[in-house]
Amino acid sequence: MKEKFKILIIDDSMTIRQAIEKNLSDFPLEVVGMAGDGKTALELFKTTNPDVVTLDITMPELDGISVLKEMMKINKDVKVMVITALKDKATGLKAIQIGAKSYLVKPFTSEKLKSAFSRMMGLN
Amino acid sequence: MNETDLHFFIDSTVNYFQEVTGEQAITGIPYLKGKEPVVLDYSGIIGISGKRKGCVYITTTSEMLRSLAHIILDDPKATVETVKDLTGEIANTISGNVREAYGSSFMISVPVVVEGKAKDIRLPEHVQAFVIPITWKEYRCYLVVCLE
Numbered sequence: 092m093k094e095k096f097k098i099l100i101i102d103d104s105m106t107i108r109q110a111i112e113k114n115l116s117d118f119p120l121e122v123v124g125m126a127g128d129g130k131t132a133l134e135l136f137k138t139t140n141p142d143v144v145t146l147d148i149t150m151p152e153l154d155g156i157s158v159l160k161e162m163m164k165i166n167k168d169v170k171v172m173v174i175t176a177l178k179d180k181a182t183g184l185k186a187i188q189i190g191a192k193s194y195l196v197k198p199f200t201s202e203k204l205k206s207a208f209s210r211m212m213g214l215n
Numbered sequence: 216m217n218e219t220d221l222h223f224f225i226d227s228t229v230n231y232f233q234e235v236t237g238e239q240a241i242t243g244i245p246y247l248k249g250k251e252p253v254v255l256d257y258s259g260i261i262g263i264s265g266k267r268k269g270c271v272y273i274t275t276t277s278e279m280l281r282s283l284a285h286i287i288l289d290d291p292k293a294t295v296e297t298v299k300d301l302t303g304e305i306a307n308t309i310s311g312n313v314r315e316a317y318g319s320s321f322m323i324s325v326p327v328v329v330e331g332k333a334k335d336i337r338l339p340e341h342v343q344a345f346v347i348p349i350t351w352k353e354y355r356c357y358l359v360v361c362l363e
Contacts, residue, residue: 103325104304106297110287149307151325176311181319197308198234 095121096212099139101132101158102147102174107197111145111174114201115208129153133161141169143212146191148175148182156185163190172211174199216362221245221345224271224360227312231305232351236286243348252335253346253357256280257299259306260336262324267317268363272336273306275356282354295330303328309358339363 098120102108108125123139126132130152136144144162148155155173162169172193173186183194193211195204208214225242232240258274280301284293287301303326310323329336336359338344344361 104307105300106284106287106304113288149311149323149325176308177314177319177323178312179314179317179319179321182314197311198231200234 095119096142097121097123097139099123099132099135099141099144100125101127101129101145101150101155103127103150104147107147107174111204114204117205118208118212118214127151129155129158132158136162137165140166143170143172145172145174148173148177148186156182156189159186159189159191170211172208174204216343216345216360220362221347221360223313223316224309224358225347227309228347228349228358230312231309232349235283236351238352240349240351243350245345245347248338248344248346248359248361252333253359254329254333254335255356256330256332257302258329258333258336259302259304260327260329261306261310262327263310263321263362264324265322266320269339269342269361271306271310271361272359273302273309273356274336274359275302275305276354279351279354279356282352299328299330302326 100108100111123141124135126135128151146155171191173191174195176197178196186194193207195207229240255274256277258272260272263269280298281293284297285291306326314321338361342361342363344359347358349356
């Protein structure tokens with residue numbers, strides 16, 4: 092078993108990026124990058140080759156759905172948790188169909204994030 | 216816009232504060248925005264397109280944002296950058312959550328944040344804007360909804 096999973100945190104809000112990092116700090120993770128827009132996110136994805144990604148949808152440059160499609164072309168085994176304010180079923184379904192493993196709607200509590208992350212990673 | 220529309224935004228706002236802070240926000244009676252500006256220290260603005268068009272903004276005080284940042288990040292000394300960022304994120308979350316009611320054709324933009332007490336936030340003309348007063352703890356803020 093790997094000692095640590097490499098994680099890339101993508102959200103256009105710096106506050107949310109920090110909150111995700113803080114709330115997931117108890118998990119065996121190494122944060123290999125953070126991005127605030129879709130274009131930077133894809134560049135970091137290619138250079139850091141993460142095992143797991145948290146991905147926002149509404150972002151500048153390139154939206155999260157487009158980023159997710161590109162990520163799946165590069166590495167379909169990456170575990171992607173979409174964390175978004177978009178609370179409609181169609182978007183959630185679309186993200187899962189493209190390849191996301193989890194879809195968490197903001198605002199999230201620490202407990203909800205940790206629980207969803209554990210489930211996705213098969214850690215519980 | 217009708218009463219049902221306003222309820223979607225009220226519910227989304229109440230849910231935001233409840234989830235993030237564990238404390239309920241109280242919403243006041245919405246009223247039609249007149250010529251008087253509704254602008255506090257920081258305003259997060261979301262453009263709406265798709266089936267509905269217009270904009271939504273939340274305007275709030277520095278004190279409220281610092282209190283929220285303290286809860287979210289466990290950091291009592293939020294920077295101005297954090298406070299600005301949080302303003303946009305609140306607007307994004309409240310607007311994005313109402314897609315539960317409107318569906319994916321309710322398109323939201325990335326937030327634009329205005330710092331300082333601007334004269335007013337420019338809204339689409341010929342469209343009524345409603346102001347929803349919000350009280351959370353001892354703080355007051357306003358959600359302004361302007362939809363065709």
